[in-house]
Amino acid sequence: MLATIAQSSLFIRLCDWLPGLSQLLHYQKExxxxxxxxxxxxxxxxxxxxxxxxxxxxxxxxxxxxxxxxxxxxxxxxxxxxxxxxxxxxxxxxxxxxxxxxxxxxxxxxxxxxxxxxxxxxxxxxxxxxxxxxxxxxxxxxxxxxxxxxxxxxxxxxxxxxxxxxxxxxxxxxxxxxxxxxxxxxxxxxxxxxxxxxxxxxxxxxxxxxxxxxxxxxxxxxxxxxxxxxxxxxxxxxxxxxxxxxxxxxxxxxxxxxxxxxxxxxxxxxxxxxxxxxxxxxxxxxxxxxxxxxxxxxxxxxxxxxxxxxxxxxxxxxxxxxxxxxxxxxxxxxxxxxxxxxxxxxxxxxxxxxxxxxxxxxxxxxxxxxxxxxxxxxxxxxxxxxxxxxxxxxxxxxxxxxxxxxxxxxxxxxxxxxxxxxxLKVVMRPDDQILGINQKGILRSLGKSDKVKPIDGILIYRFNSPLTYFNAVYFKRRLLSAIATQTMPVETVIVDAVSCFSHFDLNVMAMIDELHKLLKKKNITLILAGRKRELIAWCEAAGVDISDGDIVIRPDLTMAVRMLPNYKVALSQGLAPQVRKQEDPDEVLAHSLL
Known part of the structure; x- marks a missing residue:
């Protein structure tokens, strides 16, 4: 019995190496x-x-x-x-x-x-x-x-x-x-x-x-x-x-x-x-x-x-x-x-x-x-x-x-x-988006439709490339530029971590620490949404402080938005719809490219 199993296992491995042999062994005379x-x-x-x-x-x-x-x-x-x-x-x-x-x-x-x-x-x-x-x-x-x-x-x-x-x-x-x-x-x-x-x-x-x-x-x-x-x-x-x-x-x-x-x-x-x-x-x-x-x-x-x-x-x-x-x-x-x-x-x-x-x-x-x-x-x-x-x-x-x-x-x-x-050009200088919310409560990219509106005081940012040492500075520059161009004062920045945090990189974590300290001086809270377990482990490995009052890490974008005080106020006043826990089609596309 064991010999038969061993032979079968060996045959499977052989067919993995010789796909053509498998075809010929199953040949049909017609x-x-x-x-x-x-x-x-x-x-x-x-x-x-x-x-x-x-x-x-x-x-x-x-x-x-x-x-x-x-x-x-x-x-x-x-x-x-x-x-x-x-x-x-x-x-x-x-x-x-x-x-x-x-x-x-x-x-x-x-x-x-x-x-x-x-x-x-x-x-x-x-x-x-x-x-x-x-x-x-x-x-x-x-x-x-x-x-x-x-x-x-x-x-x-x-x-x-x-x-x-x-x-x-x-x-x-x-x-x-x-x-x-x-x-x-x-x-x-x-x-x-x-x-x-x-x-x-x-x-x-x-x-x-x-x-x-x-x-x-x-x-x-x-x-x-x-x-x-x-x-x-x-x-x-x-x-x-x-x-x-x-x-x-x-x-x-x-x-x-x-x-x-x-x-x-x-x-x-x-x-x-x-x-x-x-x-x-x-x-x-x-x-x-x-x-x-x-x-x-x-x-x-x-x-x-x-x-x-x-x-x-x-x-x-x-x-x-x-x-x-x-x-x-x-x-x-x-x-x-x-x-x-x-x-x-x-x-x-x-x-x-x-x-x-x-x-x-x-x-x-x-x-x-x-x-x-x-x-x-x-x-x-x-x-x-x-x-x-x-x-x-x-x-x-x-x-x-x-x-x-x-x-x-x-x-x-x-x-x-x-x-x-x-x-390298695609990875080093990718496109990025600022997200808003539509009437159905779904997060989508701003500018694609007049029905998508920003949430007052909240900037939701997506960077469509894995973050690594050669595009970390560009990421920081693009995010700060996005904050500077907002017509309303920004109190919270939410970064879609799923689209850009794909692997551990000390240079990236050091940049996030610097970005957080710079935003903190401007009284802006930095939230990383998605990949919670990996980000917590990477922050600890890089010595980045994620205790109370510092970088906030949430399981996903929906949760990150729902837990914000200014969003709850806008929701209660009817100025923003309820964020639905439904995956954004744009987000599906962005993730599939990683």
């Missing part, structure tokens, strides 16, 4: 048909995209395939999303290339090893974030900032692929310089290379128009590859992928200066944050559509193990692939068995069918990358931000232009700092 169809569709989309992203990252085409197999299998076990497909992603590949290319100094082997090392570091950062449940830190990249970041990365990739589509090589590493030299580069156009790119684009568009459910990228790449093979275009100056080795990768440990590893630590952290946030946006949207929830820390852990698996299989960093996830969902994929089947099909191609990959034209892959990157561009969303929230629009534009003009990595770093500053 799902298989949909999962198989979705898996084949995902594979058809994943193959050309993985090869194209390998080119973007600067490694062999087969490395893109390596980056699909093991990570997909790992995520199928560790991930909590039923629809999400992990794999190479435009943003992650652009970041990898931006970091590693200058460090590799033109050495292909070192380039590959640095890619694997940075991928491994990215996985470690994700595991650390999951272990300490700090997935919330990644959310410093708010949606407006991420919108600007992805638009900037997409434009950078698109401009970079023009060299492959037109058949020349950029000499400048940065976007602005490339754009300035555009006329010179256009004069170097290789017309046969451009013709193959146009052919690829034409078949992609025709497939989308005539058979929207078919894998357009796969069909377009297949046609371009056949033409390249039949006409032997490689001998005519058309760049092709070249020989691709078959079979499983041979494990190799990185061999280079330790100093290069140090250069990868912070970029790997940036990559982990960008990958996680991009993945979570995709995972949450499809989870909401299909009626279930996902665990952010479990997803961070799954992403970490997937990237470590990618590094171990000689591949590069992966993230949530929105296009492949959309294909999975559109074809009725029910579980992570889709990832398992797709990974096995790609593995078979790696083992037995890599020879045709050698004839894939680089310009055709460039077209696929441009199309994939174009899906990241959302100018309409940026414009909607301008109308709804001008501050968010400004943040998005700053991030966008930073990525375009100072590079992907500095742009990401700036985006993280902007997100942090945005958070």
């Amino acid at each position: 799902w298989f048909k949909d999962d198989l169809r979705a898996a084949l569709s995902v594979t058809a989309v994943a193959l050309p995209v993985a090869i194209a992203y390998a080119q973007l990252t600067g490694v062999s085409a087969v490395v893109g395939l390596y980056s699909c197999v093991l990570p997909m299998l790992v995520y199928a076990l560790f991930g909590s999303s039923r629809q999400l497909i992990v794999g190479p992603d435009a943003a992650t590949c652009a970041v990898l290339a931006a970091v590693v290319t200058p460090l590799a100094a033109g050495d292909p082997q070192r380039h590959w090893q640095l890619i694997m090392t940075m991928t491994f570091m990215t996985g470690l950062w994700c595991l650390l974030a999951s272990r300490f449940s700090i997935g919330v830190l990644a959310e410093f990249l708010s949606k407006p900032i991420l919108l600007g970041l992805l638009n900037g990365v997409a434009i950078t990739i698109i401009v970079g692929q023009f060299s492959k589509i037109l058949g020349f090589r950029y000499q400048e590493p940065y976007l602005l310089e490339r754009l300035l030299h555009t006329p010179q580069y256009l004069a170097q156009t290789h017309w046969l290379t451009l013709a193959i790119a146009i052919l690829t684009l034409m078949f992609f568009i025709l497939t989308k128009l005539m058979r929207p459910q078919w894998p357009a990228a796969m069909i377009a790449i297949t046609v371009a590859t056949y033409v390249s093979w039949a006409l032997d275009l490689g001998d005519d100056g058309v760049a092709v992928v070249g020989s691709v080795s078959s079979g499983l990768p041979e494990f190799q440990s990185p061999v280079f200066d330790l100093g290069l590893t140090r250069e990868l630590v912070m970029p790997a952290l940036n990559l982990a944050m960008v990958s996680f946030i991009s993945m979570m946006l995709t995972a949450r949207s499809f989870a909401a559509k299909n009626g279930y929830d996902i665990d952010a820390d479990a997803e961070f852990r799954a992403l970490g193990f997937a990237n470590i698996a990618a590094a171990a299989s000689q591949g590069f960093a992966v993230s949530g692939a929105d296009s492949r996830t959309a294909v999975n969902d559109a074809n009725g994929g029910k579980t992570q068995l889709v990832s398992v089947i797709s990974a096995l099909v790609i593995l078979l191609i790696i083992l037995f069918a890599t020879a045709p990959l050698a004839y894939i034209p680089a310009s055709a892959l460039g077209v696929v990358l441009v199309i994939a990157s174009a899906s990241l561009i959302d100018i309409k969303a940026l414009w909607r931000l301008r109308k709804r929230d001008n501050g968010a629009f400004t943040l998005a534009l700053i991030t966008l232009f930073a990525v375009l003009f100072i590079g992907v990595i500095p742009g990401i770093t700036l985006a993280v700092l902007l997100g942090l500053f945005q958070f």
